[in-house]
Amino acid sequence: MAEVSLAAETVFHLGPIPINNSVLTTWIVVVLIIIGASFLRKAKLVPHGLQNLVEFLFDGALGIMDSVTGSRAQSEKFFPFIFTFFIFILIGNWLGLLPGVGTIGFHEVHEGKEVFVPILRGPAADLNFTLALALISVVATQVIAVFTIGIAKHLKKYINFKDPIMGFVGALEAMSEFAKILSFSFRLFGNVFAGEVLLIVIGLIIPYIVPIPFMFLEIFVGFIQAFIFAMLTLVFLKVATTAHEH
Amino acid sequence: MEELVKKFGIEPALLLAQMLNFGIVLFVLWKFAYKPVLNAMRERREKIEKSLKDAKAVEQKLAEAEQLKEVKILEARKEAQHIMEKVEVESERYRKQRIEEIDAELANIRKHARNEIAAEKLQALTEAKTELVNLVISATQKVVPQGTTKDLDKKLVAEAVEESRNA
16 A cells, blocks of 8 residues: 655665655656756747747736736736746756656665655645745745835835724734744645645545546646645735735 | 655765766756757847848838939939920020021121112213213214214213213
């Protein structure tokens, strides 16, 4: 019987650091993205091939971002940050669905029990990955907000002594920032991890044909989760860089 | 909390590693994908906008040129008409002048001719008269016995002829 560990399994140790299979997969994602980006280094005025596709994607993404920011200039300013979240999570999620990921590995005796250690595992199926992204998203939003509207105006959103109601709302806002870290990380982790478990379970019950629709479902979920993460970050960014007028 | 961290396998070093991964991806994409591609897109948009604007300007210029051409043609036509009218007037004037000249010349020639004819006529008449006088003298000499008429004055005869003609 296959056992799915909530924590990503450690594959090897790099000095004192235990490298787990999700980090390995993330490195593959990073390499893939670097290779892809290297093709775009010399973007031409007359596009062809990959540049066409990428421009189509960028333009579509900017169009969706416009619906949130309301201005193309701001969309272009936030674009690198937001789109990196999207593409990083998306490629990670889809890579995690490839056959061999999560199934090729070795057996290891761990705490007196023999456990199966897959070499690769979807990046978002490890809380380290999602928590790292959530921290970056929330912290960067705060930093960008401070740089955009100034530290005084930004702090006023959280600390307000003028009247008790606003003071309470400010305190709630401050707490919600920490809640955001948790909701960001657990939403992504939960969805992707659940997807992997689902595929394993379905594969164990009926290994042929039946898992295919679930595979498509997971491809869709992988896209949607990446999209949600990026869009939520964008919405929070937009809210944070808009000064409250009272 | 510690249980939770252990259960989910949270490792600060790995957390940092994943943040670093994101940083690398962000940097690489920014440097090698977003900047060149977005720049290319912006440049293309600007170029197209400029081309469209240029095309509009060219179109406008063309329309202006067309209008100018029309005006010029109209002007030229007017001028041509003007010239034609002038030429007509001039030629009419010239024709009239020429006719006058010719008329004058003709009149002159006619006068000359008349004079000549008159002169010739006079000469012929004189000649005829002389002839006639001679004829009368010789006839008279034939009729009247010789000698008496020998001294017949020519002048007298001429007077007589003239007198008889006038009578």
